[in-house]
Amino acid sequence: MKRDLMEILACPVCKGSLKLTVDEEDEKEIIKGSLYCEDCSVTYPIEETIPNLLPPELHK
């Protein structure tokens, strides 16, 4: 996931903004990390560069 994608990302449930935490990043994009919605208290993982923004009940 590229950092500039953050501009148009939103929580899938409340549509609020998400807080990015980066665990691993290369020169192009974020490889591993998470996106946190404060209002919903839900963490959405970023794995292998792909943000998993499925609603929480569908996280596997």
Add this chain to the structure above:
Amino acid sequence: MEEKNAKEIKEFVRERYAEIARQHTPSCCAPPIEEGPSCCSPSIVETNPAHRLYSSEELESIAANIPSLGCGNPVALSELREKQVVLDLGSGGGLDCFLAAQRVGPKGKIIGLDMTPDMVRLARANAQNLSLANVEFRLGEMEHMPVESDSVDVVISNCVINLSPDKDAVFREIFRVLNPGGKLCVSDIVTHGELPAQIRDSLDQWACCVAGALDEQVYLDKIRAAGFVELKVDGVDSPICGEDTCCGSESPEGNKIASITVQACKPK
């Protein structure tokens, strides 16, 4: 008629499309399986209905083994311009995203949304093979889009919205994420007349893009109800997928199943 549970439908559809994605993901030890199972099913560019939907130039420009699961060519009709932000709902292997990426140029942005992890992985691998920097994929649901309001210029989708058990939510979400003046351009399966209960009740037929298909007028009314204006419909009544017995033809009861591409605008 008993309505299928929305969760059950989604799980079935997700698993079906995950299987298709896995068949098209090369592994280190085995070549990809070339033939997908059935209807709307993917096949690679040389053998598949993609030739009915896309021009040779378009397919050659995406020289990759990408399954086509569509029933139209929304990118061709969407009049994309440079620098636009485009969201593709149910991006699958990424074919429409990659075609869109060429049109919006390096300063444009394409976001592919899909609820199937295997599909998103396949699309990402395809994007890397094509060295496309302006295409991103994310896992998410079209009924609950993880996208900021008023942030997208054009929403495209190809034979996907019929799979949703809550189409009202999908059209509401499309309206929300589009910029004022933004455009919807979706190809989808519709019916002319109600489908019989035994078809609408079949999960197989749902994943096949048939059971979830709405009557064309109902479909268009849902788009209008979400707030869209200036609807324009291009119809394709001829078979639109590889299987003569499936979406392209008629149901056993003779209900006409067709593919349409709808364009509509969010008012400025």
